[in-house]
Amino acid sequence: xxxxxxxxxxxxxxxxxxxxxxxxxxxxxxxxxxxxxxxxxxxxxxxxxxxxxxxxxxxxxxxxxxxxxxxxxxxxxxxxxxxxxxxxxxxxxxxxxxxxxxxxxxxxxxxxxxxxxxxxxxxxxxxxxxxxxxxxxxxxxxxxxxxxxxxxxxxxxxxxxxxxxxxxxxxxxxxxxxxxxxxxxxxxxxxxxxxxxxxxxxxxxxxxxxxxxxxxxxxxxxxxxxxxxxxxxxxxxxxxxxxxxxxxxxxxxxxxxxxxxxxxxxxxxxxxxxxxxxxxxxxxxxxxxxxxxxxxxxxxxxxxxxxxxxxxxxxxxxxxxxxxxxxxxxxxxxxxxxxxxxxxxxxxxxxxxxxxxxxxxxxxxxxxxxxxxxxxxxxxxxxxxxxxxxxxxxxxxxxxxxxxxxxxxxxxxxxxxxxxxxxxxxxxxxxxxxxxxxxxxxxxxxxxxxxxxxxxxxxxxxxxxxxxxxxxxxxxxxxxxxxxxxxxxxxxxxxxxxxxxxxxxxxxxxxxxxxxxxxxxxxxxxxxxxxxxxxxxxxxxxxxxxxxxxxxxxxxxxxxxxxxxxxxxxxxxxxxxxxxxxxxxxxxxxxxxxxxxxxxxxxxxxxxxxxxxxxxxxxxxxxxxxxxxxxxxxxxxxxxxxxxxxxxxxxxxxxxxxxxxxxxxxxxxxxxxxxxxxxxxxxxxxxxxxxxxxxxxxxxxxxxxxxxxxxxxxxxxxxxxxxxxxxxxxxxxxxxxxxxxxxxxxxxxxxxxxxxxxxxxxxxxxxxx
Amino acid sequence: xxxxxxxxxxxxxxxxxxxxxxxxxxxxxxxxxxxxxxxxxxxxxxxxxxxxxxxxxxxxxxxxxxxxxxxxxxxxxxxxxxxxxxxxxxxxxxxxxxxxxxxxxxxxxxxxxxxxxxxxxxxxxxxxxxxxxxxxxxxxxxxxxxxxxxxxxxxx
Numbered sequence: 001x002x003x004x005x006x007x008x009x010x011x012x013x014x015x016x017x018x019x020x021x022x023x024x025x026x027x028x029x030x031x032x033x034x035x036x037x038x039x040x041x042x043x044x045x046x047x048x049x050x051x052x053x054x055x056x057x058x059x060x061x062x063x064x065x066x067x068x069x070x071x072x073x074x075x076x077x078x079x080x081x082x083x084x085x086x087x088x089x090x091x092x093x094x095x096x097x098x099x100x101x102x103x104x105x106x107x108x109x110x111x112x113x114x115x116x117x118x119x120x121x122x123x124x125x126x127x128x129x130x131x132x133x134x135x136x137x138x139x140x141x142x143x144x145x146x147x148x149x150x151x152x153x154x155x156x157x158x159x160x161x162x163x164x165x166x167x168x169x170x171x172x173x174x175x176x177x178x179x180x181x182x183x184x185x186x187x188x189x190x191x192x193x194x195x196x197x198x199x200x201x202x203x204x205x206x207x208x209x210x211x212x213x214x215x216x217x218x219x220x221x222x223x224x225x226x227x228x229x230x231x232x233x234x235x236x237x238x239x240x241x242x243x244x245x246x247x248x249x250x251x252x253x254x255x256x257x258x259x260x261x262x263x264x265x266x267x268x269x270x271x272x273x274x275x276x277x278x279x280x281x282x283x284x285x286x287x288x289x290x291x292x293x294x295x296x297x298x299x300x301x302x303x304x305x306x307x308x309x310x311x312x313x314x315x316x317x318x319x320x321x322x323x324x325x326x327x328x329x330x331x332x333x334x335x336x337x338x339x340x341x342x343x344x345x346x347x348x349x350x351x352x353x354x355x356x357x358x359x360x361x362x363x364x365x366x367x368x369x370x371x372x373x374x375x376x377x378x379x380x381x382x383x384x385x386x387x388x389x390x391x392x393x394x395x396x397x398x399x400x401x402x403x404x405x406x407x408x409x410x411x412x413x414x415x416x417x418x419x420x421x422x423x424x425x426x427x428x429x430x431x432x433x434x435x436x437x438x439x440x441x442x443x444x445x446x447x448x449x450x451x452x453x454x455x456x457x458x459x460x461x462x463x464x465x466x467x468x469x470x471x472x473x474x475x476x477x478x479x480x481x482x483x484x485x486x487x488x489x490x491x492x493x494x495x496x497x498x499x500x501x502x503x504x505x506x507x508x509x510x511x512x513x514x515x516x517x518x519x520x521x522x523x524x525x526x527x528x529x530x531x532x533x534x535x536x537x538x539x540x541x542x543x544x545x546x547x548x549x550x551x552x553x554x555x556x557x558x559x560x561x562x563x564x565x566x567x568x569x570x571x572x573x574x575x576x577x578x579x580x581x582x583x584x585x586x587x588x589x590x591x592x593x594x595x596x597x598x599x600x601x602x603x604x605x606x607x608x609x610x611x612x613x614x615x616x617x618x619x620x621x622x623x624x625x626x627x628x629x630x631x632x633x634x635x636x637x638x639x640x641x642x643x644x645x646x647x648x649x650x651x652x653x654x655x656x657x658x659x660x661x662x663x664x665x666x667x668x669x670x671x672x673x674x675x676x677x678x679x680x681x682x683x684x685x686x687x688x689x690x691x692x693x694x695x696x697x698x699x700x701x702x703x704x705x706x707x708x709x710x711x712x713x714x715x716x717x718x719x720x721x722x723x724x725x726x727x728x729x730x731x732x733x734x735x736x737x738x739x740x741x742x743x744x745x746x747x748x749x750x751x752x753x754x755x756x757x758x759x760x761x762x763x764x765x766x767x768x769x
Numbered sequence: 770x771x772x773x774x775x776x777x778x779x780x781x782x783x784x785x786x787x788x789x790x791x792x793x794x795x796x797x798x799x800x801x802x803x804x805x806x807x808x809x810x811x812x813x814x815x816x817x818x819x820x821x822x823x824x825x826x827x828x829x830x831x832x833x834x835x836x837x838x839x840x841x842x843x844x845x846x847x848x849x850x851x852x853x854x855x856x857x858x859x860x861x862x863x864x865x866x867x868x869x870x871x872x873x874x875x876x877x878x879x880x881x882x883x884x885x886x887x888x889x890x891x892x893x894x895x896x897x898x899x900x901x902x903x904x905x906x907x908x909x910x911x912x913x914x915x916x917x918x919x920x921x922x923x924x925x
Contacts, residue, residue, distance in 0.1 A: 658863065
């Protein structure tokens with residue numbers, strides 16, 4: 001068995017901060033992103049979008065547009081063989097909404113949000129395509145809309161969809177919370193709201209499609225999910241093996257490229273015209289039309305004993321799902337499962353709902369519903385600590401989950417929970433408190449902890465596959481369908497394969513992200529690729545190692561257990577060795593494969609009944625703690641971040657430099673959502689469709705992030721690694737809110753924490769209007 | 770109108786329309802894809818090139834207005850021996866994740882360092898304010914710029 005192979009006791013590559021192969025390509029600008037691709041005779045395509053948030057299409061005439069110069073195709077809903085895309089939403093506790101949530105590829109008689117796609121145009125030039133799109137005659141009859149989830153669920157609200165506005169509902173009830181609250185010495189109640197946030201990757205949605213020489217529709221697209229080739233086939237009503245998606249290195253994803261973007265449109269246009277077609281969304285289009293992070297309204301009631309133990313919690317979550325379902329029901333599930341945070345709470349009630357509105361759709365974004373809840377549960381924790389005179393570390397230490405404890409949903413934590421020590425470490429890392437620089441400045445510190453699942457929900461039966469093989473000269477090839485969003489997904493796989501097979505990183509070539517030619521690896525989402533594809537590569541590499549050593553053993557006259565692979569050679573005890581190419585030639589003669597294809601299956605389970613708390617929802621969790629020091633200008637409400645420390649237990653850091661990068665980047669993205677970013681909508685109309693109005697953090701907005709990489713040695717990934725892509729985005733908003741409260745005594749409960757909101761709360765702007 | 774563009778020391782004669790931006794001409798006419806488009810309105814910095822040594826957003830510059838002035842893209846940084854030391858510093862420091870901001874970031878940093886050879890971290894952050902990065906959180910980018918300015922070898 002491959003598992004019996006003992007690795008070299010001291011790891012050579014895994015655990016080292018090695019520079020990534022893709023970084024070298026990227027500094028040299030050799031990496032061809034989706035929009036950098038071209039084909040001979042390529043058309044340029046654009047999307048016509050609805051200017052209304054809620055309207056009926058009473059007339060749609062493409063005649064004039066289709067006759068314009070250079071126009072190759074104008075498509076509307078009637079030209080789409082199957083005009084729906086579906087998302088499976090299994091395991092609903094309540095029978096609400098469609099179990100297969102659908103959305104239209106192109107609008108039919110109704111538009112439900114501003115920016116909803118209505119028609120596609122392909123033309124010789126982009127100018128011609130845009131001119132033709134403008135020439136499409138569309139008459140809209142505006143309809144009443146609903147723009148707030150609370151209002152959407154009120155009786156008589158305009159219906160976004162026929163089946164009603166309640167899209168999903170999850171519920172957890174554990175323990176006797178009424179009795180527990182009756183015993184509580186202190187009860188803290190709070191209502192917290194979060195905003196629409198955009199993924200705002202630097203690379204806009206883009207791709208090129210062509211019909212390849214074999215007749216296969218081939219789409220090279222910036223995507224986190226090459227498996228969308230199946231969706232394209234379904235929409236085009238052609239067999240799935242007639243569509244190929246190639247996923248080049250992405251210019252960022254953050255969940256925003258998890259759902260389909262341009263690939264279905266490109267497939268439709270390539271099939272219709274028979275020519276290569278390119279589509280690149282503008283930044284304005286991306287900000288207008290792409291799915292956002294869900295805004296939440298979160299009501300928390302938390303009871304604690306006089307000594308500080310949390311005894312009961314009641315939580316009510318309401319999320320704005322926007323106009324179409326996308327992944328909202330699953331995002332809400334993440335919120336439900338993580339709603340009580342990394343704490344032991346014996347009695348918990350969670351009610352979680354999300355509702356359709358005529359706002360932009362909301363879907364996956366880094367953190368995936370486990371992020372918004374951190375702002376609420378960590379604000380609550382701080383307030384309880386203050387009410388009882390316990391410092392931020394102490395209140396968390398008293399209540400932290402431990403191995404063997406269960407989450408409110410009933411899932412028992414089977415791996416190490418690094419909770420108290422992470423909080424202690426980041427708090428200590430802030431160092432001695434410095435005095436304020438001026439009389440009008442106050443200094444404060446805040447702490448926030450979180451848990452984030454890694455890996456997909458267990459009843460999705462997740463798997464990943466990878467192929468590892470030697471070439472005859474001893475160089476190594478890894479094939480794995482992983483899309484690399486920039487987190488080092490591909491390079492970590494190289495590091496793992498090179499470790500097991502005794503070659504240098506420079507001897508590894510990795511082929512990724514091709515649905516026809518690389519073994520499928522599943523989505524680069526849910527902090528799952530290192531965990532899933534890392535395990536697949538590890539398994540393949542170990543099997544290959546065993547194959548090779550079994551052939552080498554008789555050549556060296558020893559047992560294969562006495563052999564190691566080091567620096568391109570099979571090495572025996574006592575120093576005798578054989579170059580790997582010699583062994584490969586023997587393999588070829590003996591018919592022993594020089595490669596191995598492995599499939600890794602994650603621990604699977606059946607859907608659980610959340611309400612009765614019956615079991616496992618996620619494979620495992622990553623825990624974290626962040627600490628912030630802020631300076632508040634008491635005359636203006638301006639918040640300056642002075643110091644920021646973030647710690648996560650990653651089990652084992654395959655590449656500590658990449659891990660630090662995830663922690664630092666995630667923390668700053670979280671600070672953006674905490675302090676700056678907000679998609680502003682007026683009756684569904686987006687007022688922030690530019691980077692001049694949708695503000696993501698610049699280098700001058702944020703301090704250095706000190707990343708503490710903690711390795712418990714426990715996790716489900718390769719070499720006991722845990723997922724780290726999403727976890728660091730959770731705590732920042734709460735850490736800063738807690739620091740502001742520490743400095744000023746004022747508790748802000750609405751994100752983002754803008755100077756205006758703080759100034760108003762400090763009474764600097766007169767009475768609230 | 771036929772215009773002369775000098776990109777990375779190489780002169781090119783090409784037909785330029787009055788409304789075309791330098792970014793459009795570089796990417797669509799000349800196939801110089803190392804210049805990235807992130808926003809098209811001069812906010813994100815991904816399309817930064819050096820025009821006579823000064824960083825500009827090529828999406829805001831009309832190609833006709835360039836008038837033969839020297840344009841440097843990131844491909845122009847590489848010397849005989851391979852990558853420019855600042856590029857090496859970005860690799861070693863882990864300053865690159867998705868890499869989409871990297872070409873613009875490198876050029877802005879280099880132009881800044883030309884006049885500020887001994888910068889503080891704060892000064893580097895201020896200089897890079899016009900180049901957005903959504904992946905790294907900037908810490909390792911500042912590390913890389915500082916390491917290069919100090920002439921560090923084998924850092925990271």
